[in-house]
Amino acid sequence: MRKMTVLLLAFTIVLGLHSSPSASASATFKDIDRSPMKFYIEELAKNNVISGYADGTFRPKENLTRAQFAKMLALAMELPLDSKAAAQFTDLADWSRPYVGALVKAEITYGKSKTLFGANTLITRQEMAVMFVRAMGLEEFVVLLEYDASFADIQKVSSWAQPHVAFLKDIGFIEGNGKYYFPQDPTTREAFAKLTYRFKMEELKYYELALNRIILELVEEAIDVELIDGETIEVTYDDGEIYEYEISYFMQGLYMTFQYESLAYLDGFMWQQMTSAEKNEIIMFAISYWDSEYSEYILKRPAEQAYNLLFSRLDGYYVNSINNKDNLLRTLLWSAVDTYTIDYIHQEQQ
Structure with a gap:
């Protein structure tokens, strides 16, 4: 298990949260004083990551449709736009098709059915969690882990999203209200801004936490993982030995070895x-x-x-x-x- 690895993507988010941003990036939005996400919104604005509306508002409580979210995430990941990859969906407007296609090609979304993306339905908090895990390139590992505890309403999370929600909670990336996650509620602009902040401003922190969560469970002898840079990790084992690995190499070997040993079941x-x-x-x-x-x-x-x-x-x-x-x-x-x-x-x- 020590010479081990499906690529993990550590990416930097650079996006505008509205299709026609016009408020100055350094401006203080006039409608965010009561938002619990004010700090994240303002920090992202200062760093030219988000912008608001022409009237100087950010509209933090505004809900997002699946099509709007797709555009934001595709821009965040700087994916090449691809209208053809979403040609099967009959409910997409022309403006959204390239962004949805980009996510489809990257295997981050698959739509509601073979012909419907659910473009105008509001994206839920559990759907947001799944898409962020996929955007990280972590889903293959996340579904392999065991989760002892999670949100009190974890049973209200759809089975296909439970590992993703539990994983993001375990690494502190999401926390709901401390007890509940409200998985079926729609996602808001301020909630998306908070996660965007964590990707942009605290990217390496959550990347290291994610690697620790995965490696310490799947590699029995490992007791600590330190991120050296975006491509290298240092793994400490229970015998005191410390080894340095290229992340992609280690993780591909870990995944293949786990799958191979699972044949014993x-x-x-x-x-x-x-x-x-x-x-x-x-x-x-x-x-x-x-x-x-x-x-x-x-x-x-x-x-x-x-x-x-x-x-x-x-x-x-x-x-x-x-x-x-x-x-x-x-x-x-x-x-x-x-x-x-x-x-x-x-x-x-x-």
Whole structure:
């Protein structure tokens, strides 16, 4: 696990919160004195990150539609605009299609259905949480983690958004009112401004917190993660050793190793219920892992030949119901060694 990694995106947000900003970036908005987000709004304005309306207002309590939010987030991530990627949605205005398409292409949003984006519906707080996690490039890890506690209304969060909301709470990125998150409520301009501030002004802080939350749970021996810069981390282990890694390399290996070891939770009963496509995906993943620099094994056969051998072996082994209790990873590994499909790296080097 120490030589390990799906890219995490640390990005800087630069955006205007209105399609036609005209208030001076250094101005104090006349309608934010009662907003709990006043500090964040003013700091972002000072740094030319947001702007308000021509009448000198910011309108902090104004709700956002999904289309408006899509434009803001696409601009925040500086994504290339792409109208074609949103061509399937029939409810988009011409002004919003390029921004929605940018998010679709980046796999940050998928719409309400195959043909509807829900452009004019208000974006909810749980939808906002999901999109921010995806924008960070963290979703693949977030759904793997265990969460002991979260907001008191976590059960009101849709199942597809619960990991995202719990994760952002764990790293202090969102806090609701301290007890409740109100996941189904619409997102406001001031709420979005607060999160934008945290990305822009406290980017490295939350990036480091996110890496600690992920790595300390998935790497048993790790006890601390320090962000050296946007590309490098220093990991401290329980034996006192400290190693420096390139973040993308470490995280890709961590993800692949976790997925590989998860095959131990499958057995012959499950194998028998799988489709050919599902079996193919599992075997090809194992082969690609063995052929990667993260594995302690080395692949000795061409991938296609290895696949045919292993598929035949597993199908033959699990056809006997006595063997169905055996876990899939052990059976797959034994079959690969027995057919000289893989070998230990150190043996290859001798």
